[in-house]
Amino acid sequence: MARLTQIAPHLAVEDVDASLAFYRDGLGFTVASSRGEYGETFRAMLQRDGVTVVLQRNDLGDKAARLARHTWGDVVLYVYCTNAQGEWADLKDRGVEVGDIDRTEDGMDEFVVRDPDGYVLVFGSDVPAGAR
Structure with missing residues (x-):
């Protein structure tokens, strides 16, 4: 049986260059590859710390319809990290609009x-043992 090695979400976005700037400059991803057509990027693969995200230009989709759906029906990218508080401070220093840090019951x-197309990224880490 084949072994799975990675899952890489492909996000349909309105403006690949704007989303690429957000993920690269705001979230600290690096561009692993990109493809353009007529001087405009239409696909980009980004990576950071073993995490991969692919941005694909959305030529046929309806962004307004996707954003109008209930949040449970949308894609949520859950990014596990080693220190959510540190990541929060780093992203805030980069000028990224971040939500408050919440401590969950678990x-x-x-x-x-939220990225420029409204996709939700949740950054999370285990609460340190002594802080629960």
């Missing part, structure tokens, strides 16, 4: 970020 510190 012992996670989490905060929410």
Whole structure:
């Protein structure tokens, strides 16, 4: 049987270059590859700390319809990290609009970020043992 090695979400975005700047400059991803057409980027693969996100230009979708759906029906990218509080401070220093850090009942510190197309990224880490 084949072994799974990675899952990489492909996000349909309105402006790949704007989203690429957000993920690269705001969230600290690096561009692993990109493809353009007529001088405009239409696909980019970004990576950071073993996490991969692919941005694909949305030529046929309806952003307004996707954003109008209930949040449980939308894609949520949950990014596990080693220190949510440190990540929150780093992103805030980069000028990213970050939500408040919440402590969940199951012992996670989490905060929410929305990318330029409205996709939700939740950054979370285990609460340190002594802080529960």
